[in-house]
Amino acid sequence: MQPSLDMPPSRADRLPLIGCDLALDFTNTSSGRGHHSHLEHLRSAEHVVAWARHAKALAPADGDWILAALKADEALAARLLKRALALREIIYAIGVEVSARRRAPAEAVDQLAHVHAACIAKARLTPHGDGFVWSWAPQEAPIEAVLGPIALSALTLLTQADLSRIKQCQGDHCGWLFLDTTKNKSRRWCEMEVCGNRAKQKRHQSKLRRTLAAG
Numbered sequence: 145m146q147p148s149l150d151m152p153p154s155r156a157d158r159l160p161l162i163g164c165d166l167a168l169d170f171t172n173t174s175s176g177r178g179h180h181s182h183l184e185h186l187r188s189a190e191h192v193v194a195w196a197r198h199a200k201a202l203a204p205a206d207g208d209w210i211l212a213a214l215k216a217d218e219a220l221a222a223r224l225l226k227r228a229l230a231l232r233e234i235i236y237a238i239g240v241e242v243s244a245r246r247r248a249p250a251e252a253v254d255q256l257a258h259v260h261a262a263c264i265a266k267a268r269l270t271p272h273g274d275g276f277v278w279s280w281a282p283q284e285a286p287i288e289a290v291l292g293p294i295a296l297s298a299l300t301l302l303t304q305a306d307l308s309r310i311k312q313c314q315g316d317h318c319g320w321l322f323l324d325t326t327k328n329k330s331r332r333w334c335e336m337e338v339c340g341n342r343a344k345q346k347r348h349q350s351k352l353r354r355t356l357a358a359g
């Protein structure tokens with residue numbers, strides 16, 4: 145996809161990672177879904193790799209290898225972007241429903257299980273510390289090397305996390321998802337400095353308007 149000329153440059157390599165979870169942070173590569181302020185940060189396969197490196201889902205050397213492979217193979221780049229966006233929207237569809245305390249859509253859950261299984265099929269169990277972790281060799285499976293850790297993180301979240309901690313930012317047209325790790329589950333915003341302050345300002349302005357109208 146050609147980036148639109150009036151669209152600001154992608155911030156895939158420096159987006160705030162506020163989700164407290166890799167899979168939720170991945171959904172936050174798009175802002176303001178369904179609103180005119182919608183901003184897509186994953187507009188190319190290179191953006192996907194840049195984000196994965198930024199989020200430390202991909203080692204820098206593996207990222208370099210994949211970027212070179214993408215340059216040499218347009219079809220691979222197109223496949224990576226398509227599969228990345230599909231995975232992101234699956235996780236988002238589940239996250240939004242769960243954050244609203246509704247049942248996760250069965251179709252999206254099935255799709256996530258399928259993506260995860262496809263990634264694991266290309267993974268290896270490698271020693272890490274006292275145990276083992278799933279890992280992907282980019283030379284053997286470049287797409288899975290990028291998406292595998294994210295799918296695994298989503299699966300782990302759904303099977304092991306306290307789902308009542310998955311929340312959606314209450315900011316206007318924000319839509320970012322996060323795992324609320326506060327002791328009393330009191331977090332409401334993606335970033336207090338962004339959406340929290342905006343909401344505060346809005347409350348202040350409407351109070352001011354009410355005061356003026358009353359006077």
Ligand SMILES: [Zn+2]
Binds near residue numbers: 314319333338339
């Ligand atoms: Zn927000």
